[in-house]
Amino acid sequence: MTESNNDTLQTWKRDEQWVSRVIQYSSQYNDNTWSANQIIGPPKVYPRYGDLNGAWAQGHRAADEYIIVEFERAVFPDQIDIYETYNPGAVVKVSARNGNDNDWITVWETPSPHTEAHSRIFTVPCSNISSREINQIRLDVNCTAAGSWCEIDCVKLVGYASHRGSSYKELATNLKQLLLNDYLADVFFQLDDEQIIPSYRNILSSRCIYFEQLFDEYPLDNNQPIRIKNISYEAFYQILHFIYTETIEPVLPYTICLELMRNAEEYYLSPIYNEAFMILKKLINKINVVNIFVDSQSSSNDNQQDKIILNDAINLCVEFIQKNRRDVYQSEQIQSLTKDMLLQLIQLVL
Template sequence: MNARIPLLLCVWTFLSFQEIQASIRLWASEVTNFSTQHNSGSHSAKQVLGKPNVYPRYTESPGTWAQLGNQLDRVHFIEVKFPRKLYVSKINIYETYNAGAVVKISVKDGQNQWVDIFSVNHARIIRRARKFSPQIKRFIIPVDELRIEVDCSVARDYVEIDAVEIVGDICPSPFFQIGNSCYLIKKDTVSADEAFARCLLIGGYLANFETLEETMLMKDKLIKMSTKISYFVGGRNINRKKQGGDWRWIKNGTMTQMKYFAFGTGEPNGTDQSPEDCLMFYAAKAYAFNDANCRIKNGGYICEIQNM
């Protein structure tokens, strides 16, 4: 048994640092607010949590969220939360009685305010169960909360929802995931200083590679891309007087000392008289690290955002 543990740890480490791109599906896991519920049990707001247990049947049935019988002449809402934040591309609402009543869907933005991503002027009456997947407005924030509004006044009857699902990714397109971060590779020819600013403008920073595993995975990706372009990343030398420099990763106003050496042969070779204080994956040396002048336009760049 013990002899197998190192192998399992190696497999886990490899998988945890692989590039991940598949979409994720999450079911609502918490009800944070609602305007009404038919009762506190079989037709409570909490019945929308988890996978469907009534769908695809069309029926007035326990196991769904329904409204109070004397409040079927108005719009009601339910607010739900999911296990983690995603950049959402699709929302699925499982309607099992009087479908067609959803008139608005909202998400919470970075200021904790509701932002509408779907709305219609009038509800419909659909006498069948359906998985409602509306066309939603494009938004570029990760979310873990939805507000769904249903108009009961058209049917003058209960509107029953069985489950709510979101589909999305940990990283927003066209970023991709390695480890716990999301990366964007840009081929534009810029200087390191310009690359630094461009990443900030999209809400990120020049990529930090604080572990050798992340560096090797990115290096492998760049080799396979075969662009023959070098790419600036977020390493900076903060002390030209020190032999070999004092290299730090710069991120969100903080500096982290590099804990491994991945420079190519003869690098870093900048001097106080000929400074090369910025860092790049250097194409001519199989994408080993190379120090470079921060002001010369001679590379693309890699931005990073921390996933949620």
């Protein structure tokens, strides 16, 4: 076995886990011995068969019973084991999702239930979702074939936990430290305000087309700082931060958000636009909404980037003002608008 294969095996670890929490359910027989929470943890009834306390029993024995359960760790699933201890065969649909998503993915489904007179472990392969991380499962149960309770003792999720996520976070942290440290830096950028930002050619050129093309004009033997125009130190730093870590810092002034949105296309970094806009959505309030609206408009100065109209930001402001008209209309900021700008805003809000 080669060293690279060893690394691959160490990256993935088979993980078996029982339900850690019940999120929602259709009904339960009672709130203790046959409650929905009985499905939490390892088997308490299996391999025994019968109407035995320690399993989840439905309260209504209907065709549309269900239970949604959660597991402590998200994994790339291999299989789902459902321990049925009374009237197995009632599970008609198994769905899965990651708790961060709203959409369920169907793992397995059958058009009608059946019933068996012995306990069983019903194993559902997850080949159709093996490339997605999940930590929640929904079981749809149809009790009509049994005409009685269809009891489930527990559920086991078997999958693979990837260490790549934690390794990537560690790498991103290390790269951020590299951004803050000018030791061995081989390129320096000088902004309009004369501030200097050190960096590393190999990282920038391999991760961003803009810098790859820029360094063609400034070869390695060039010892002078490279002039970067028409962007603030703070915004340019966030661009480097994104190139190093694939994210921008989560707390930024709205002015920097707008500047990043305007410069995203020039630097061939469209995800920065989306990230900055998401931060802007969280920042907007009754005090700054008018200023954001004004700054999102085209500017009359010579900076071409400032002439870019940010329609997404303008629409965000309009929607916010529509919901908070009285407070915004009474603010000092709206009184400082020019007549033309005020008329434009009112027309958009109406």
